[in-house]
Amino acid sequence: MTTESSHARQQILETASELFYQKGIQHVGINEVIAASGVAKRTLYRWFPSKDLLIEEVMKYRAIQWLCWFEDAVSERGITPKERLLGTFDVLREWYSSPNFRGCPFINAVLEIADASHKAHQVSVDLRESIRQIIVRLAAEAGVKNPEFFSQQYLLLIGGASLMATIEQSPNGATFAQS
Secondary structure, X not given: OOHHHHHHHHHHHHHHHHHHHHHOHHHOOHHHHXXXXXXXXXXXXXXXXXXXXXXXXXXXXXXXXXXXXXXXXXXXOOOOHHHHHHHHHHHHHHHHHOOOOOOOHHHHHHHHOOOOOOHHHHHHHHHHHHHHHHHHHHHHHOOOOOHHHHHHHHHHHHHHHHHHHHHHOXXXXXXXXXX
């Protein structure tokens, strides 16, 4: 794999990720991704032989980015595990307030792709579990009784806050969940 080839793959992933997020997966065609990314059709199909594979790889790419961002941002939110745990909602509030926020891309993908067997669905499930594990760790470090159970409750708050931010176009759900 050449650097140029690797760069083309990266460009396709970044472009498709942005287009899928802003317009919706079902509303973006392969030709639009090709035109916006500036790669040849043959290059796109060499890396991603089908739109389903492109969707899956975009979701994986985005999940890695999102999880790294989330972990880094949460780790900067406080000195103690309790402060960092509560800081998760500060991090989410900032995300919900960003001008380009159009909902959680993983919830959006699951809603857009009705087929639960689609691999993009599993990427969303896996990301949710990764977030839950972060919450379990922080909860355990903060001395929360039964961190496993707590993490499930906490994820309900995060999901509710994310949906509220999407529907109401307001970050207030993070504030309510944090209170």
